[in-house]
Amino acid sequence: MDRGELKLYGAWASPYVLHVRLALKLKGLDYDYVEENLANKSAALLRLNPVHRKVPVLLHGDRPIAESAAILEYIDETWPRRFPLMPADPRERAAVRFWCHFAADKMIPSLIAILRSADEAQRAAAVGEVRENLELLEDELREGFFRGRRFFGCEKLGFLDIVLGVDAHFLRGVTEVAEVDLGEDFPSFTSWLREFEAQPEVQEVLPPSDTIVDFLRGYRRRILAQA
Ligand SMILES: N[C@@H](CCC(=O)N[C@@H](CS)C(=O)NCC(=O)O)C(=O)O
Known part of the structure; x- marks a missing residue:
């Protein structure tokens, strides 16, 4: 091409x-x-x-x-033959789309809510939402449709790994900026994220965590200054 x-x-x-x-x-x-x-x-x-x-x-x-x-x-x-991203099975495609909507409708808004929180009550509510979302993902990885897999795309990264993995990489940055400790509560999610972040293509494309943290700090500072 x-x-x-x-x-x-x-x-x-x-x-x-x-x-x-x-x-x-x-x-x-x-x-x-x-x-x-x-x-x-x-x-x-x-x-x-x-x-x-x-x-x-x-x-x-x-x-x-x-x-x-x-x-x-x-x-x-x-380009269907180069590194297929969507699964072939319709039920699995539906599950991929479902969790992509979850990322856009629930995960990202809860992260933005943490960054925008102006007092402890708002921050606690937003952190609670993030925790609820992570519990849902943890359950999905342990017991749901995608249980027992290395990646959502099986042995290779797939469509849902891309979406959730990038968003989860930002989640890491948000927890650092807002000093949220998620502890050891989400082991399946954490090990999936670690594997995702270790992939060479992911390392080439995603900005390093420090750079994201600096950006998110600046974003939070600007939002709070406008409030
Ligand atoms: N639903 C859109 C969201 C895209 C989006 O929110 N882009 C932001 C950057 S992260 C943007 O362009 N913001 C500019 C604006 O809102 O004016 C997608 O999935 O592409």
Whole structure:
């Protein structure tokens, strides 16, 4: 494929953009990358994603695709033989989509709530939500549809590993910034996350924890200053 064919509009600290970058890395696809300033978005981004005006947007030739989950599915369906991301079985595909919605609708909002918490009561409520979410994931890994697997994608990373793994990498950063100690309460989740983070493609794509922590500290400082 011609390198000029794929162009990704992103922001380096966006988990949604990192989902796409990791999928492209696992697929072995080259692409041009445009770093957006989200405080002053380019005319190109506004034209390519007029509905949400957000990153990521993937441009394939002259076709823009927005929304990270839709982009991941597009990449997987366009290059199905390179490192398949979605399972073949419909029941398993449904489970993957279910937990991707869980990540977007419950996991990420609970992390943002911790970063935005302005007093101890808000912080405790947000930490409680994160704990509840982790308990659900822990149960899923131990007893649910994906039990007994090394990764959600079995022996190799799959669609759900990408989404939950990147988000969980940010969760680590959030717990450090907010000084939340999760202790040893989620052993299956913790060992899955460790294996995910040890994969060479993940290490190449994800910013180091320190960099994420600095970014999240800055984000929290700005939010609290506006309150
Ligand atoms: N549901 C979208 C969420 C994308 C998103 O929230 N992107 C953020 C960066 S993390 C963004 O572009 N924010 C800019 C804005 O809200 O104006 C997806 O999965 O792609």
